[in-house]
Amino acid sequence: MISQENTSGTPSAAAPLQQARRAQPVTLRQVAEAAGVSTATVSLVVNKKKAARISDETRKRVREAIRDLGYRPNAMAQNLVSGSSRFIGLVADAIATTPFAGQIIHGAQDEAWKHGYALLIANTEGNRELETDAIAMMLEYKVRGILYSTWFHRPTDVPDSLRESDFVLVNCFAEEPGARAVVPDEVQGGRSATEVLLKHGHRRIAFINATIPAPAKDGRLQGYREALEAEGITFDEDLVMEAYPDQEGGYGATEALLKRDVTAVYCYNDRMAMGLYDGLREQGLSIPDDIAVVGFDNQEVIAAHLRPPLSTVSLPHYELGAAGVRMLLGLDEPQSSGPEKIYCPTVERNSVRALAPA
Amino acid sequence: MISQENTSGTPSAAAPLQQARRAQPVTLRQVAEAAGVSTATVSLVVNKKKAARISDETRKRVREAIRDLGYRPNAMAQNLVSGSSRFIGLVADAIATTPFAGQIIHGAQDEAWKHGYALLIANTEGNRELETDAIAMMLEYKVRGILYSTWFHRPTDVPDSLRESDFVLVNCFAEEPGARAVVPDEVQGGRSATEVLLKHGHRRIAFINATIPAPAKDGRLQGYREALEAEGITFDEDLVMEAYPDQEGGYGATEALLKRDVTAVYCYNDRMAMGLYDGLREQGLSIPDDIAVVGFDNQEVIAAHLRPPLSTVSLPHYELGAAGVRMLLGLDEPQSSGPEKIYCPTVERNSVRALAPA
């Protein structure tokens, strides 16, 4: 633990209030000298090579030296010599606005660590230039591969430099053949959302869809249809409305919704549901007694804390991140074609109640 | 662009549907050979050393070789030889639940990149074991230093291994002398929140504080007092209430609030304000006409989309991240003592209106 620069034991005068100047990191060689062995020997015990023939005596001496000196291997030197880095890159387009990217990161990190990889993350906030720099940085660190993720499910184009590495698209996809991708299963999610309502006896169920085109818009609608039809209910186009997918949109849809005489409504997302709550309340209607509501996305801050707490369908961001890593590493059996679709689980809270028999 | 393993031009049969097997990264040596010069020469032109004497002719040949081969420097080799890595570690305790950590990351990354550093991020989700592993990983990558961040402002203890590196606490602090820290200026924030109300003519202003102890609880209250007193209004203890700092808490505080006969209320955070909105609406009261409301935190999903949009005070997470990096790198002049306090700007929306003269 002795600094090579300052063996006097007194704090450097140059940095009086600062933390003590860090010693140069301890190297293998220093451990070797301290233990009176060669660096090769130290390396062998550090890496617990079973095959290596080292006496228990020596092993012990080395381990003590390691402990005494506080040795930490230099991962960069290891990567250099092993020829392959232990990094996986993750570029995200919006880490700072929703927790969605955070959940992807969380999942990716857990899975990556499980396989001995560290995550190199870059946040681009939609800035193309930053993105290019970020990918360049990852390429220079010779990452094992790159996860290219977006905060909402959408088509994307593959940046040129991305192609210099192995990559997987996460929560987005590209037409480009050979571009592997993981996305949420919107259709199944839409089906699940509708089934929650169906299960409680609702038959006339409205769907407030988004106005803006997106895979979610089509998928969630289709899921709604499928669930209805599986119950023998004919799809009624009049029951699907459209609004801008945020609180204001949901609020604004209230009037149109009430004209439909439904007992339940499935909203494109939680934010719309939040707005709708306000609209419904203004009309003196109570949830879930007068009308049942389900959302989509499971945005905790909103869904779990609305009054009553909102039943919704969860976007599997954590799983997307984890599955992205597995796909990158080739651990899942390869998809026959198209993106891998991840299941969207439903989370039931209190915005749906069994329909009282008429 | 020619793979050493497969020069036939046909895709490897081993990976029919997969992406083409990546070629081994191009090295300096290969560029040197292609350009007919030594590796030293290539290195010199890559790094644009002004001092180096290289003919334009050679420079051009080298650059062409670089372009043709698609050369990218190996950052790990660079770090190795330069003796110091270009990494800054950032450990966060909750990236997956709120966007707060995301904003810290965003700020830290921008500032780090500005100085040529890449961010090595680890999410611990409050798991001590993960945290230890994360710090170990960063230490092995010989990071320049570590930013240890928490998602809400609180005291923390410094994990032992953290001390092996330079570090800065971000959004948290420790008694430990020499532990540098950056935190939000809660007192100023509380003052600002109150001033928004004062500025619009309000005099009887309630404060719904949190029940759980935290620097924010004390600081925001003190700011409230200071702002009041600066206006010559004597602090009335009866006007400060306490509730659990979430939606339910805010909702539950409605009744107590209405007993106080105030024209405005300042909530400990946006989530409480959200609950309070519900409570007020149920009482048939309108915001901001019957009562003005300000929150704290500026949680976008909530504050910007409540009806009416909530005026609030922003927690400067982005700035915390950036300032953390600057402090780590020793770019800001050192604080005389205690954590550096970052300004909390107010963001005015529509939940406050000038008080009509009585």
Next chain:
DNA sequence: TGATGGTGATTAAACGCTTTAGCAGATTGG
């Protein structure tokens, strides 16, 4: 003419580690 200086490059060592081949000495086998 020989010293001096400038130009444009190269050589070689070093960074911290892994790993293969090999060495010396002890033990065993025939």
Next chain:
DNA sequence: CCAATCTGCTAAAGCGTTTAATCACCATCA
């Protein structure tokens, strides 16, 4: 008793860079 085998360890090469030292060549100058 010598060869073969085993045991415990080390020497040295190599990973992809950077950089100080050096070199060959040519022009200039006294």
